[in-house]
């Protein structure tokens with residue numbers, strides 16, 4: 060796919076030279092502050108000082124959600140641009156700028172006021188009002204264009220490449236062989252959706268109950284759910300089995316005997332703030348800061364040396380690697396050359412056209428599957444496969460096949476052992 064010049068500039072972001080305070084009005088800053096308890100500091104400039112509130116659960120994501128804001132002492136103006144960033148390697152520490160811009164008071168009330176925040180990071184109207192002593196409530200007034208914790212967000216897709224890209228503007232990760240998942244977090248509720256938007260939260264109770272794995276109240280993450288074998292390699296059959304299992308008892312049992320891990324590789328939204336327009340390296344910093352170590356959620360590590368990682372992937376017979384441009388935005392639902400998949404194993408996407416009934420010990424299931432690849436709208440017949448499945452997979456595939464309606468043979472070609480059922 061050729062991309063126009065205009066698209067190129069939209070996909071990548073130049074590293075800003077300095078923080079510019081955007082918008083018109085009076086300055087504001089929100090800090091993400093790792094103190095004894097993680098909280099956010101909202102500071103609004105007024106009469107030469109910064110009026111300050113500590114907001115433990117972050118900016119409210121959409122109207123109807125109220126957040127406690129505890130007023131703290133006025134801070135001097137120098138705090139406006141204070142950015143402690145993340146101390147090197149110390150995720151879960153520091154005090155750093157989460158949003159910086161201008162605000163305007165849109166309505167004055169007896170117990171507080173309405174105000175609009177305008178910045179690169181946050182744009183929205185909020186209301187803050189005093190309930191008692193130093194306690195205030197903060198809520199969002201306007202409806203955000205995208206509700207990241209509720210709306211369906213399409214994951215970003217990758218293009219194929221035959222070898223890792225060179226140059227230092229890429230980060231390289233292992234391509235996890237599992238189930239692509241979009242993980243949303245909202246006030247302790249974890250929700251897991253697949254690429255096809257199916258809610259599969261109940262299949263993975265060990266992930267659903269691990270809401271404490273996050274240093275965040277609200278978030279949206281892009282990830283891959285895997286089962287690992289003894290050597291730490293992703294076992295695709297096992298995780299598919301987890302996905303297809305039925306019954307709460309069975310699922311609970313499997314969550315102990317065949318647990319999954321969720322490798323998170325991107326963060327799209329965090330505590331009231333969109334991240335999709337940030338460069339990948341920045342999103343990864345926020346992501347890492349938002350995930351606690353030693354939980355079923357793991358950070359998918361990224362390295363600078365793509366060739367070495369690809370070699371290691373080949374040596375360990377992994378599926379392959381993904382190379383991502385450091386400056387790239389998150390392009391939801393789009394395939395671009397910002398993300399490249401480089402496969403070790405040559406896998407191909409095929410369609411099942413039909414099957415032969417099984418014989419002997421497979422008389423209760425299928426014998427062989429007739430597969431085809433798609434070129435445009437046309438199926439190209441590729442032959443019959445009958446081996447390489449384990450018992451569980453055979454049963455699961457057969458169950459799905461049986462649930463389909465029988466149709467006429469969808470291709471004109473003569474197929475192997477032509478006396479079969481199409482589905």
Ligand code: MN
Nearest residue numbers: 092099100113
């Ligand atoms: Mn603070």
